[in-house]
Amino acid sequence: MITLNPEAIDLTTLRRLWQGAPCRLDEASMDRIRASAAAVERIVASGETVYGINTGFGLLANTRIPPERLAELQRNLILSHSCGLGEMLPRNVVRLMIVLKLLGLGRGYSGIRPLVIDALQALLDKDAMPLIPAQGSVGASGDLAPLAHLIAALLGEGRIDVAGEILPARNALDKLGMAPLELGPKEGLALINGTQASTAIALDALFTAERVFGAALGAGALSVDALKGSIKPFDPRISEVRGQTGQIRVAAEIRGLLDGSEILASHGRCGRVQDPYSFRCQPQVMGASLDLLVNAARTLEIEAGAVTDNPIVFEDEDTAISGGNFHAQPVAFAADMISMAMCEVGSLSERRTAVLIDPKMSGLPAFLVDDGGVNSGLMIPQVTQAALVAENRSLAFPASVDSVPTSAGQEDHVSMAPIAARKAAQIVRNVAGIVGVELIAAAQGVDYHAPLKTSAKLQPLHSNVRAISPRLESDRYWADEMAALQSAVLKGELGSPFSL
Incomplete structure (x- = not known):
């Protein structure tokens, strides 16, 4: 209690x-x-x-x-x-x-x-x-x-x-x-x-976003191994000279996830100079998203205990003063920040998947399946990702900058906070689906590097993905396992939730 x-x-x-x-x-x-x-x-x-x-x-x-x-x-x-x-x-x-x-x-x-x-x-x-x-x-x-x-x-x-x-x-x-x-x-x-409906929906989106963000970090690190990508972009010195808090945290997290990977060790002197931005700029993009989520969390934490009805009664003087604490603009801005942050997390995840399924970029079999042509592999799951990314971009347009006067003009500026919060919740659900597909791709890519193993921290993530989505040998019906992966991401069962 x-x-x-x-x-x-x-x-x-x-x-x-x-x-x-x-x-x-x-x-x-x-x-x-x-x-x-x-x-x-x-x-x-x-x-x-x-x-x-x-x-x-x-x-x-x-x-x-x-x-x-x-x-x-x-x-x-x-x-x-x-x-x-x-x-x-x-x-x-x-x-x-x-x-x-x-x-x-x-x-x-x-x-x-x-x-x-x-x-x-x-x-x-x-x-x-x-x-x-x-x-x-x-x-x-x-x-x-x-x-x-x-x-x-x-x-x-x-x-x-x-x-x-x-x-x-x-x-x-x-x-x-x-x-x-x-x-x-x-x-x-x-x-x-009061702002309790808007705040509750926004908090639901925020806490779910923590789980999805954690899964996206795990998926991003696993994708680095699948690509045989470089760990150099996650060197702490790079982030420290910039000084952005979120970037420093994300770089450290990915570094820790990849530590001890046999795959990573196998190509330490390969001479590869640069990976695509969706891989090497994860600290910069995911870190900026994390900073937005932290700021949104601070606003919502304050709002949760706020007095937001009207008029406000001051019992020491037996007065009731009419004001505007019910106006939910802070919540609207916070919800829109969640939307923008998670939209970018999903966008980055889809791009990593696109790289992994492209043999010219990844050096792996086309669409991460053998006997290509007869098999389409991950061709169309990536299309589903693209559809969700496009939907998120539309949803991420800020509701907080809109206003439709109500009550015969007495309430002539409104926040649209509940719309912002509901959009944020939908974006977070969409990103969970996007990350679920990336996890399939990353696990498949890592499997192609056997007998080399990924890191001790990423092996449980790989195993949990494989428990839902077995290794792809030939084309099969995708929808059920994609939905199961999305659900597992939303529940915080894939990757560690990233507490703000």
Whole structure:
């Protein structure tokens, strides 16, 4: 059980939460929540007009709502904003959304009652994940639609996946022994304002990217051996004189992976001067990608514990100040950085494969198969790589520079963070498929150098690839093993995940 301290959340803890570790807010958070809720009660009792507590929303912010209709106001807010479309978000992303919402509320600036926290906590404890459509948020006044679907489920609207069984929300609540939630002043707004959907999707992309990046490093090193490439470009002195942190780390990693390779030792005096850029510039390109991922991670780590709803309640003065913390521009930029970084990782991987299957470049049999002509070998898997690379280039265009005004111009600049995050997640999945094909090619290339062996660190990677994709002797049906390799990369089973 992880005890959540919203004021000291870190990437390591977030990674554990993403992997499903149970959690609960600490008592200090609950004290802050109670104090903030009491402040809202006092504001309501004072009769002061405060946005989101006793007014309408967006363009209707100047419409005063009488006290007897405040509960209706909050319920209508949730129902009217539950208008998402598209495929449902994955269960692990929904779970992370709930955790992030708890973290943000736990800072004690949102004015919600402890019973709302209890309801959200119950969803986690009972493995009950509301079904949330992925589309419908522009990441400006919070992730309104996705978060509304999350809260609507607690009101008895929509559907809930209870440990794999999808039920109408009211039936699910009955099964779980939970009564439908009745919202108090400001609570609906506090729950749907915020960047938790965008941040959860972006963190999912980031943590998966760590696994894919690690597999890509292993594939790149194995490809160097398959090509009988030079280790000189990974000399630490080259990276040190440039000084880029990511480049230094990647060069050291590849050097370590290749250390002790019999294949590498066999051509130490071959006189080969240069390898193609996709081989010798791995530290420069992969390192730059790593630096982007590290920067994105820093932003998302901060955002995970941030107060991003509106208005923000300062209980010491019984004031609620309307601002713009719900605007998800930092998350949008972070997600776009993940997209650009991983797009290049995939592009480099495909180029290495293209070199290995080209006999003029690699000195290996054409398409890495014997009896070429009758056999096409890895000709078309590389085409699949090319298709995924092309798709990634289209997806990598930054969503963060786009904006479509909403709410009759009141919300006239939006971040598009959820779109950026969903694109990043798709790019990472695509790169896992690209790297999977490179691993087939690299393993096949290394096999052609037998009885020489690759390094002790790369031999387990080679064996794990071969357990899924046996050595290619003649053409066979590819799709299933390519999908299996992609899945293994996404799960972190091929290569060591590269912690940021």
